[in-house]
Amino acid sequence: RKEVEQDPGPFNVPEGATVAFNCTYSNSASQSFFWYRQDCRKEPKLLMSVYSSGNEDGRFTAQLNRASQYISLLIRDSKLSDSATYLCVVPRSGGSYIPTFGRGTSLIVHP
Amino acid sequence: GAGVSQSPSNKVTEKGKDVELRCDPISGHTALYWYRQSLGQGLEFLIYFQGNSAPDKSGLPSDRFSAERTGGSVSTLTIQRTQQEDSAVYLCASSQDRGQKAFFGQGTRLTVV
Numbered sequence: 001r002k003e004v005e006q007d008p009g010p011f012n013v014p015e016g017a018t019v020a021f022n023c024t025y026s027n028s029a030s031q032s033f034f035w036y037r038q039d040c041r042k043e044p045k046l047l048m049s050v051y052s053s054g055n056e057d058g059r060f061t062a063q064l065n066r067a068s069q070y071i072s073l074l075i076r077d078s079k080l081s082d083s084a085t086y087l088c089v090v091p092r093s094g095g096s097y098i099p100t101f102g103r104g105t106s107l108i109v110h111p
Numbered sequence: 112g113a114g115v116s117q118s119p120s121n122k123v124t125e126k127g128k129d130v131e132l133r134c135d136p137i138s139g140h141t142a143l144y145w146y147r148q149s150l151g152q153g154l155e156f157l158i159y160f161q162g163n164s165a166p167d168k169s170g171l172p173s174d175r176f177s178a179e180r181t182g183g184s185v186s187t188l189t190i191q192r193t194q195q196e197d198s199a200v201y202l203c204a205s206s207q208d209r210g211q212k213a214f215f216g217q218g219t220r221l222t223v224v
Contacts, residue, residue, distance in 0.1 A: 031210065032211070034212055043202055043216065044202075046212050046213070046214065049212060087153075092156070096167055096209075098144065098159050099144065099204075099213055100156065101154040104153060
């Protein structure tokens, strides 16, 4: 199993839709999880941290399922500006805390 | 500074030349990471600096790649005898401490011709 796996998509959704992405990870000892957003030819930008109890930031909700070793990102009421690649980040195995990035899931929101 | 700063933003070099890429992390951040991203690919980890500890160089693809971090702040990534496959965007990130959220610079787009 790869350290971090994501469905590359693309997820093609209309404005206003709700869309969810999952990301599976292999290191069961992982503690710190994040979602980043990357626009075309730009650097990744932190979207939100993922806490054990789940967390919400406006239209975005992140969840952690330790038993099944995945994290999820839910986007409600999608906007055109949400179109981007969403990267899941978990620490590399071995206790080094080096952020390991998934390949990303592409989201396209259309009118 | 307010954010992570990288220079140059673009670099075109001839095959076989050496290049130096610079990263100025957020002030006070003890952790600094270098990644590279080839077109259409994910982020590939290169090297990690944490405070005064020995760097984790496990991601460096060959001995042509090296990096240093002076005074716990600015970092330089050096690629010797560049090859065409080194063409990529080189991204630097820093975080306040290990395991914490990391912030990226805008990257250096390296093209080897």
